[in-house]
Amino acid sequence: MTSSVQDRVIAIIAEQALLEVEDVKLDGTLEDVGIDSMGLVESIFAIEEAFDIQVPFNANDPSESDFDISSVSAIVNAVETLVAAQKS
Amino acid sequence: MNRVVITGQGTINALGTNVADTLDAFANARCGISNLEFRDVDRLQIKIGGQVKDYDPEAQFNRQQIALFDRFTQFTQIAANEAVAQSGLVFSGDLSANSGVILGTAGGGVRTWDENYRTVYEEGKNRVHPFVVPKLMNNAAASHVSMAHNLKGPSFTVATACASSNHAMGQAFQFIRAGMAKVMLTGGSESMLCFGGVKAWEGLRVMSKDACRPFSANRNGMVQGEGAGVFVFEEYEHAKARGAEILAEVIGFSMTSDASDIVMPSKQGAARAIAGAMTDAKINPEDVGYINAHGTGTAANDKTECAAVADALGHHADKVMISSTKSMHGHLIGGTGAVELLACIMALRDGVVAPTIGYQEPDPECALDVVPNEARKADVSVTLSNAFAFGGLNAVIALRKAP
Numbered sequence: 063m064t065s066s067v068q069d070r071v072i073a074i075i076a077e078q079a080l081l082e083v084e085d086v087k088l089d090g091t092l093e094d095v096g097i098d099s100m101g102l103v104e105s106i107f108a109i110e111e112a113f114d115i116q117v118p119f120n121a122n123d124p125s126e127s128d129f130d131i132s133s134v135s136a137i138v139n140a141v142e143t144l145v146a147a148q149k150s
Numbered sequence: 151m152n153r154v155v156i157t158g159q160g161t162i163n164a165l166g167t168n169v170a171d172t173l174d175a176f177a178n179a180r181c182g183i184s185n186l187e188f189r190d191v192d193r194l195q196i197k198i199g200g201q202v203k204d205y206d207p208e209a210q211f212n213r214q215q216i217a218l219f220d221r222f223t224q225f226t227q228i229a230a231n232e233a234v235a236q237s238g239l240v241f242s243g244d245l246s247a248n249s250g251v252i253l254g255t256a257g258g259g260v261r262t263w264d265e266n267y268r269t270v271y272e273e274g275k276n277r278v279h280p281f282v283v284p285k286l287m288n289n290a291a292a293s294h295v296s297m298a299h300n301l302k303g304p305s306f307t308v309a310t311a312c313a314s315s316n317h318a319m320g321q322a323f324q325f326i327r328a329g330m331a332k333v334m335l336t337g338g339s340e341s342m343l344c345f346g347g348v349k350a351w352e353g354l355r356v357m358s359k360d361a362c363r364p365f366s367a368n369r370n371g372m373v374q375g376e377g378a379g380v381f382v383f384e385e386y387e388h389a390k391a392r393g394a395e396i397l398a399e400v401i402g403f404s405m406t407s408d409a410s411d412i413v414m415p416s417k418q419g420a421a422r423a424i425a426g427a428m429t430d431a432k433i434n435p436e437d438v439g440y441i442n443a444h445g446t447g448t449a450a451n452d453k454t455e456c457a458a459v460a461d462a463l464g465h466h467a468d469k470v471m472i473s474s475t476k477s478m479h480g481h482l483i484g485g486t487g488a489v490e491l492l493a494c495i496m497a498l499r500d501g502v503v504a505p506t507i508g509y510q511e512p513d514p515e516c517a518l519d520v521v522p523n524e525a526r527k528a529d530v531s532v533t534l535s536n537a538f539a540f541g542g543l544n545a546v547i548a549l550r551k552a553p
Contacts, residue, residue: 100413103355116195121355122371122449 160232163377164200200375200480220259250303254314254338256484259286315487337488339378375480379488402431408542439530445474
């Protein structure tokens with residue numbers, strides 16, 4: 063487990079968006095890379111599997127979930143927080 | 151074309167073990183959603199549902215029947231028995247040959263799959279009960295109803311996810327209309343409230359952890375239910391000749407396919423189904439007094455459905471009453487349209503419109519009269535019942551007061 067949370071999250075998003083990792087920008091949104099609501103649910107599942115964490119996310123109201131998905135860097139931060147909180 | 155009427159109705163669901171208890175819950179805005187009770191529920195994130203509680207299969211069925219009847223079949227039998235008893239029909243001779251059963255279910259014997267996968271995968275056993283296949287198959291309920299009531303005419307099962315019951319009832323209606331049957335038992339059932347069934351739904355991230363609040367701005371998802379609804383559809387002249395009590399007339403049906411997305415609903419597909427049912431019934435939007443909504447309580451369905459109703463009914467959409475009884479019994483998936491048809495018949499017969507409970511905040515995208523929180527007295531002569539399934543398959547059925 064040498065790669066950083068950021069690299070692994072970007073890899074997951076890139077795979078879902080069918081892009082190269084270089085094409086996923088930290089300040090970009092999921093919309094920018096063409097990930098729709100189903101792609102989002104799949105990405106969150108992939109993140110949960112990769113980090114063995116539980117992501118609080120309800121597709122009915124993504125903006126009010128505790129998990130910030132407003133940009134790629136926001137997702138990275140949210141995953142880092144969850145990994146730290148759920149490590150114990 | 152023959153006219154088609156309803157001469158019997160039966161149900162079991164989270165609100166009650168028969169029609170009277172269910173209608174009483176509708177009229178009194180009672181919620182049947184509670185904490186789920188089954189093995190491994192602690193491993194779920196979603197722990198609520200419209201579960202049938204205090205239910206003892208052994209009080210209803212003998213040991214041999216229980217070996218063959220999955221819970222969805224048991225529910226169907228209970229509902230069918232109530233409906234047939236009310237109709238007063240006894241099926242023999244020509245009537246038996248000209249009567250059938252068409253039922254909807256999305257998952258069939260989900261609990262049987264779940265229990266037996268557990269046996270072979272988790273417990274590592276290499277042997278399962280000999281009747282696993284006839285117990286879990288989707289047509290098991292329809293076949294057992296045909297055997298119980300001697301129905302020898304056209305019989306099959308429809309699986310179109312959340313629209314299964316409406317598609318089934320639409321087919322039953324067409325069979326009698328076209329002269330292919332005199333009497334059809336129809337409706338549907340579902341029983342997915344087991345660990346595997348709820349876990350699969352959890353994955354979609356569209357379930358609410360606390361309540362089903364259709365059309366409310368703070369809605370946060372659907373809540374699953376279980377149970378069955380079964381009706382006796384009968385050719386009008388046949389019912390009249392024997393002096394049967396007629397509960398309502400089935401006057402129209404329409405089905406459409408969105409042909410666009412496997413989960414996201416389409417306004418156009420839903421609106422075409424609503425308009426199609428009115429055209430088939432030869433009625434105008436102004437005739438419709440009440441719509442039982444699909445109203446799942448998800449962000450996507452409720453706003454799309456309201457837009458579709460506004461499209462199909464035009465200015466009359468501001469006057470029509472539309473409620474989602476899923477707020478009380480939960481989403482019965484393949485059985486939901488059948489239980490919801492009870493609310494349509496109640497509006498026509500009793501002049502009582504079932505409410506949308508759990509309604510807390512108006513949503514500008516759902517700005518219709520959703521009959522919030524309390525049942526309402528009203529004289530209703532025509533009702534529609536909407537069902538819009540995953541896969542984009544829509545089915546709408548129209549009823550009128552008994553002739």
